[in-house]
Amino acid sequence: MAAKYADVVGTAPADLSARKLPMDDTPELRQALVEGEPHTLLMTYVHLSGDEAMLDIFAPHLKSPYAYPPEQIPADLIEDLRARLLHVLTTPGAAMDGDISETLMHRMMTVGLAEEVEDEFLPLLYDQIGFRPELPRRERKDRKPAPAGFKVLVIGAGMTGLAAGVKLAEAGYDWEIVEKNEEVGGTWWENRYPGVGVDTPSHFYSFSFALNSEWHNYHPQGTDMFAYLKRVADDYRLRPNIRFNTLVEKLVWDDDAALWNVTVRRKDGSEEVIRANAVINGHGPVNRLKWPSIAGLDSFEGVRLHTATWDTSIDLSGKRVGVIGTGASAAQLIPAIAGDVGELHVFQRSRHWVMPSPAGDDEVTEGVKFAMRHIPHYLEWFRFRIYWYAADGLYPNVLLDPEWPEDSPSVSAVNEAMRQFAIGHIEKTFANRPDLKEKLTPDFPVFSKRIILDRGPYFPTYLEPHVHLEQTGIEKVTPKGLVLKDGREIELDVLVCATGFDVANMMGDLEIVGIGGKHLRSEWGTEDPRAYFGMLVPGFPNYFHTVGPNSAPNHAAGQNLISECQVNYAIECLDWVNAEEKKALQPTKPAFDAWQKKVETQMVKMIWSHPRAYSYYNNSKKRNFLSWPWRLVDFWNECRGPRKGDFELL
Structure with a gap:
């Protein structure tokens, strides 16, 4: 059921092409400037005007949101900024023709956040904020096209599964998603309790390739999150490649054919075996509910x-x-x-x-929505600020200071x-x-x-x-x-x-049999999953377990980033396999063991090793099987492609 690229890539949830200059001077625009977030208005103005002097004027008044005493920007400065931005937005020729330099953009980031943004963060920020979207793989001249008939089966149509569908289609692979429910959305379709929502800020908890200007709240309610994922599925025309009401029960590797035999069960009880060259498992850890162990x-x-x-x-x-x-x-x-x-x-x-x-109160006003829909660069700069303070800006909190009292x-x-x-x-x-x-x-x-x-x-x-x-x-x-x-x-x-999920049992009820009849259950049991880079296990070729062991961003928001990164990594691995005209890849046992040692060595330095740290991140032996113990920027960098020396090609 291969999908053509032209049939897949539709309009993203924020139609950024609609943001044109000059704009009409309307009451809606003026209201947007009144309600707009001041730091974002400043970044937007400098981006459009190139007026670097405004950074010098504002810099003494800008602070981190966690600083004390709290930030106080003089009202006259904000009024002047609004007037200047209104002029640039509504006056023909007032905005710069073309984009700003990297040097100025870097300075804007540092001034706007009131802290240094190191060079190492810039590639991630450009990617995740949406300033410089990557060229779709099918259009890259340095890449060998995906071979006809090379099929990738994706388990689950939640956040990771949908990202996989979009990116596999862009890469030209034959792909299919198998979803146990009747609709997309995963946990955001399943969870319907009163008040259900997301702690991650809305304007970050979304795909970098599908920015969304229409959030009703700064932290999305469950219905809004489901609506967003449903819209992604529709706008990118993923539905023809999704089997709904179908449960994946078993994966068995065929040594001779170098294929996965995937047994699925339909709602009517009938079974089918799907043959796939690779499997991306996106079923996630938060859909296997856990009842409390209480007598009676x-x-x-x-x-x-x-x-x-x-x-x-x-x-x-x-x-x-x-x-x-x-x-x-x-x-x-x-x-x-x-x-x-x-x-x-x-x-x-x-x-x-x-x-x-x-x-x-968490409500996004109509003025702010107008700014995100119509003012060029506003949505991206707002996402930038939200990302920084919800992500690696929090990383120092989870590092153990060896001089700090242990008790x-x-x-x-x-x-x-x-x-x-x-x-x-x-x-x-x-x-x-x-x-x-x-x-x-x-x-x-x-x-x-x-x-x-x-x-x-x-x-x-x-x-x-x-x-x-x-x-x-x-x-x-x-x-x-x-x-x-x-x-x-x-x-x-x-x-x-309200007792959560059986997160440690990352396989759920799925049976996975690899090379020579090797069972993954024998490796992981029910609470001790381990994988190379959180995704791959020796003996299970071309099997990518997303949101897997030690890949959760537990110091910060960012599961959306993790999902995008892991999908990118899986496709880079498959691209390498196909470029070498091989059939599959798997990590070597030494590389797998070295990765476990690396994680364990780092984990000792992390907050989760504190004697009072008990959570669902740890199994019954207090081993943290879930958390990524480094920064998100490190995860993003690791996911640019496989370390080829760590793999065996089959």
């Missing part, structure tokens, strides 16, 4: 729900509701349902650090400053509730497990008189509710388990 859980006679399989027909009005868990899903669910329920009992199994959202609840001076910032949020919210302060203040370092983003409603929800935060452990579930370890019984009508 199945005995509950009320409504029992898991956030990952929410029943949207359930009416919670006036009900006595219990929520087990206070992680990311619970922090979104709790404020979303608190106003409807009669009584809400939250059972906290472990504390989490909670940070206030810098976006306030401290932080790991460095930088990390301690972030801890104090988070404590300030607790102190401010619960100034008159010392009991809640004690219950909600963690004793482990910030960033050693996933941080909760508070958009305003979460922490204040615990101040409501009908909301009860229970710290005592659960002894058992009964037909009528719960019994706590102190003997108290709490009767419930609805029990919600």
Whole structure:
């Protein structure tokens, strides 16, 4: 089911070609300049005008959003900037003809962020911010075309699977996506609990090749994220190459043919074996829900729900509701349902650090949307700023300072400053509730497990008189509710388990059999996955396990970047195989072992090795199987192509 390039590449979710100069001086444009983010307006103005002097004028007033005292830009400077930008946008010939130099762009980045942007970040920034999109592979003269009939099968039509579809089509490969659900979107189609959303900022949590100006919130709600991925599938015409309602059950490598035999099961129960030269597994780790191990859980006679399989027909009005868990899903669910329920009992199994959202009420105004749709370069510069402060700018927080006291609840001076910032949020919210302060203040370092983003409603929800935060452990579930370890019984009508996913079991129920009948389950078990560069395993040729072992950006936002990078890496590997007129590749055992050693050596230097660091990043032996222990820029650089000495070509 090969797709032609011309039939695949459609209009990206932000039609950047619509941004033309000069613009009409309209009330909508003036409102956009009033509502626009000042740093982004400055970058946009300098980009269009080349007026470098404005950087010198603004530089003394610009600070990091984490700086204290907070930044104060004089109002007259902002008004002058708006007037200058209005003139450039609406006056014929006022904008520069052509783009700015690399030197000026680099200086703009450094001044706008109030910190140095090292040269090593520039290629990544140009790529991810959308300033210099790469030429599609099919148009590159230095690349050998993909051979006819070389088929790549992609598992899953979530974020990674859709990126794979777009890029495989651009590269000219025969490709197909197999999706178990009836629609694209992956976790953003499956998760429908009230309040479901994303902690990553919207304008970064999207593909670099499909920037989106239409986000309703600065952190997308689940419905918005699903709508975005659905639109990508439609705009890039991916649907003809997606098999819906089809589950991949087994992969078996054919040694003689150098092909994967992929057994799939349709919704009607019928099976088919698909032959593929390569497999990109994009089924992700957050679609295998985990129920809590509590005695009597199945005995509950009320409504029992898991956030990952929410029943949207359930009416919670006036009900006595219990929520087990206070992680990311619970922090979104709790404020979303608190106003409807009669009584809400939250059972906290472990504390989490909670940070206030810098976006306030989180709504993107119409003026800002207008700026992103129509003002050249505004959307890209806004994404740049969001990316920097949500990504590698946070990396120092997860580095252990060897001189820092080991028994401290932080790991460095930088990390301690972030801890104090988070404590300030607790102190401010619960100034008159010392009991809640004690219950909600963690004793482990910030960033050693996933941080909760508070958009305003979460922490204040615990101040409501009908909301009860229970710290005592659960002894058992009964037909009528719960019994706590102190003997108290709490009767419930609805029990919600916001207890996450079985992330460590990265294979799920999939059976994978490689060279000579070697089973990947024997290598990984149910909680100890290991791979070369988070994707490849010796003995399993042309099998790319995306979002795999030690590839998660747990110091920052950026799963979208990881997905794009891994797809790029997989295609670069396949391009190399085909350029050499071979059939497959696999990492060598020495390269695999060396990579494991490299990860382990670095992990000792990371926050996740702190004695108080316990999270789903670690397996039962406290080995961190999930986190990428370096920066995102390092991941991006590694993904430019394979280290050929680490591989065997078949």
